[in-house]
Amino acid sequence: MNLTSHEIRIGLAGAAVAALAATLPLFDQGYYLSISVNIMLYAALCTAWTLFSGPTHYISLATAAFFGLGTYSVGLWINHLPYPVLVGIAALVSASLAGLVGAATLRLSGVYFVIFTLGLAELVRQLVTWAQAKFTTRMGLYVFTDMTEEHIYWMLLALTVAVFITGWAINRSRLGFAMQVIGNDETVAKHVGIDTARAKIVLFMVSGAFIGIAGAISAPRYAYIEPPSAFNPMISFLVVIMALLGGTKRLWGPLVGVVPFTIVMDIVSARFPNHTSIVIGLAFLAIVYFIPNGVTGLIEQARAKWQARQTAVGEEKAA
Amino acid sequence: MTAAPILSVNRAQKKFGGLIAVNDVSFDVKQGELLGLIGPNGSGKTTMLNLISGALKPTAGEIALGGKAISGLAAHHIARRGVSRTFQLVRVLPSLDAEGNVMAGAVFGHRRLWGEEARELAHRLLERVGLAGKAHAPVAAMTYIDQKRLELARALASDPRLLLLDEWLAGLNPSELKIGISLIDELRHEGRTIIMVEHVMDAIRTLCDRCVVMSSGVKIAEGGVAETLSDSEVIRAYLGDDDA
Numbered sequence: 355m356n357l358t359s360h361e362i363r364i365g366l367a368g369a370a371v372a373a374l375a376a377t378l379p380l381f382d383q384g385y386y387l388s389i390s391v392n393i394m395l396y397a398a399l400c401t402a403w404t405l406f407s408g409p410t411h412y413i414s415l416a417t418a419a420f421f422g423l424g425t426y427s428v429g430l431w432i433n434h435l436p437y438p439v440l441v442g443i444a445a446l447v448s449a450s451l452a453g454l455v456g457a458a459t460l461r462l463s464g465v466y467f468v469i470f471t472l473g474l475a476e477l478v479r480q481l482v483t484w485a486q487a488k489f490t491t492r493m494g495l496y497v498f499t500d501m502t503e504e505h506i507y508w509m510l511l512a513l514t515v516a517v518f519i520t521g522w523a524i525n526r527s528r529l530g531f532a533m534q535v536i537g538n539d540e541t542v543a544k545h546v547g548i549d550t551a552r553a554k555i556v557l558f559m560v561s562g563a564f565i566g567i568a569g570a571i572s573a574p575r576y577a578y579i580e581p582p583s584a585f586n587p588m589i590s591f592l593v594v595i596m597a598l599l600g601g602t603k604r605l606w607g608p609l610v611g612v613v614p615f616t617i618v619m620d621i622v623s624a625r626f627p628n629h630t631s632i633v634i635g636l637a638f639l640a641i642v643y644f645i646p647n648g649v650t651g652l653i654e655q656a657r658a659k660w661q662a663r664q665t666a667v668g669e670e671k672a673a
Numbered sequence: 674m675t676a677a678p679i680l681s682v683n684r685a686q687k688k689f690g691g692l693i694a695v696n697d698v699s700f701d702v703k704q705g706e707l708l709g710l711i712g713p714n715g716s717g718k719t720t721m722l723n724l725i726s727g728a729l730k731p732t733a734g735e736i737a738l739g740g741k742a743i744s745g746l747a748a749h750h751i752a753r754r755g756v757s758r759t760f761q762l763v764r765v766l767p768s769l770d771a772e773g774n775v776m777a778g779a780v781f782g783h784r785r786l787w788g789e790e791a792r793e794l795a796h797r798l799l800e801r802v803g804l805a806g807k808a809h810a811p812v813a814a815m816t817y818i819d820q821k822r823l824e825l826a827r828a829l830a831s832d833p834r835l836l837l838l839d840e841w842l843a844g845l846n847p848s849e850l851k852i853g854i855s856l857i858d859e860l861r862h863e864g865r866t867i868i869m870v871e872h873v874m875d876a877i878r879t880l881c882d883r884c885v886v887m888s889s890g891v892k893i894a895e896g897g898v899a900e901t902l903s904d905s906e907v908i909r910a911y912l913g914d915d916d917a
């Protein structure tokens with residue numbers, strides 16, 4: 355493996371940020387830790403989502419389905435299997451569902467994909483509700499562990515780091531190059547020998563697996579899990595909004611959206627608990643309308659303009 | 674030549690609703706041959722190439738590459754078996770540089786190279802088509818002929834058994850045309866097997882070993898260049914057509 359000095363610098367900077375973030379629970383165990391867990395959860399979810407949706411431009415609303423399956427994997431078997439095994443099961447189950455959905459829909463155009471994933475998430479939720487009513491007497495599952503908020507925070511941080519490393523590895527691989535070609539021109543991609551459907555499905559599975567793991571990590575936090583919370587469609591929408599707000603061209607783009615948006619949502623839901631949906635809806639419209647490429651997109655545009663002006667000035671001087 | 678044909682098209686047909694764009698067309702291409710596919714606009718030449726490359730599936734008939742059926746396979750499978758093409762309307766990958774464009778052909782196609790190997794091949798091919806020193810140029814800003822050269826390099830990067838060129842010479846000015854023709858001539862002397870859809874009669878006369886003439890989806894003539902072009906039916910098909 356040969357790393358460029360640029361990659362080493364970015365890697366070191368990333369490691370420093372992660373190390374700094376890891377010390378947070380040492381300073382506060384209350385409100386700030388709690389909101390940091392939320393931020394870290396959405397950091398993991400949004401980067402995992404962007405792993406697939408960034409290069410393909412497919413908007414997935416199935417996040418809640420993968421997340422819920424991950425949560426339920428832990429809830430169902432926490433008394434029978436060790437926790438790390440459950441995390442593995444969560445990844446497998448979510449990846450399998452992603453594989454099925456991908457095989458069924460990724461040959462279709464983006465519009466069908468959005469609707470299908472939204473419908474799928476609802477379907478999975480209804481199925482789980484139905485199965486629970488039919489086969490058990492309770493509406494939910496108890497998840498008792500000795501895990502604290504700190505543990506969950508650190509696991510989510512580790513997961514986010516894992517998503518970044520995976521994204522970086524994919525970018526250097528044939529799959530990453532294939533996605534770049536597909537993003538440019540799908541017809542050319544097929545004619546140079548890329549199995550475009552397979553590439554997209556693999557990427558969707560990787561993304562789904564990480565989202566499932568995030569669900570598994572979050573399960574102990576709920577203590578009692580039931581379909582409306584584990585498969586809450588709001589999770590899917592929030593992930594899309596935050597990722598688009600940050601920008602999906604780079605894997606770190608969503609982070610720029612996650613941090614402020616989670617904090618704002620926390621304030622909104624505390625002050626106006628009955629109006630959160632309205633705020634989310636308005637935020638969504640505003641982001642899509644005013645900053646379709648996200649904050650990082652805006653910054654890049656501004657930088658490109660500035661550079662163009664610099665070179666123009668340079669040429670004038672030279673002339 | 675006694676060798677089995679590289680490509681054999683047997684009664685290929687493509688319908689678009691009521692329109693039969695390719696109707697019962699058969700022909701063979703031998704190893705190392707340069708076949709011209711000619712005919713007036715709308716006669717079904719591009720559609721024929723699309724059937725071979727897998728961009729479209731034939732509604733009837735068989736196409737075989739090296740004796741194995743490829744008709745009905747997906748385009749990426751056909752590409753991996755060794756069919757490469759350029760497009761009538763040039764298609765470059767704008768967010769990649771020239772090197773990346775050519776590497777795309779090397780990495781996923783018939784020869785699946787990776788890393789330095791693919792990069793080196795890309796540089797050799799860029800030089801080969803006359804784009805030396807432009808490996809990192811933004812391709813969207815390239816001139817038309819340079820984009821066409823780039824597309825050719827990408828198609829060559831997979832070391833194809835069969836190369837399909839769809840009006841690769843169209844839109845070039847006279848001096849560029851000369852360069853283009855000699856480039857294809859070199860490929861021919863290297864022993865590449867090529868099907869070339871072309872309107873430029875000069876190019877057809879200098880380059881092609883044989884040609885197939887299509888009109889309204891039907892093959893109306895096939896054979897040596899001089900004799901086919903003087904065939905009365907061919908002349909009739911072209912009369913009144915601006916491209917003749």
Ligand SMILES: Nc1ncnc2c1ncn2[C@@H]1O[C@H](COP(=O)(O)OP(=O)(O)O)[C@@H](O)[C@H]1O
Binds near residue numbers: 717
């Ligand atoms: N995808 C398509 N759908 C419908 N009709 C098509 C399609 N592609 C080509 N055609 C029609 O098929 C005929 C042959 O077109 P084409 O193969 O592009 O001709 P040529 O390349 O010889 O100019 C034309 O009448 C064209 O309109």
Ligand SMILES: [Mg+2]
Binds near residue numbers: 719761
């Ligand atoms: Mg054509």
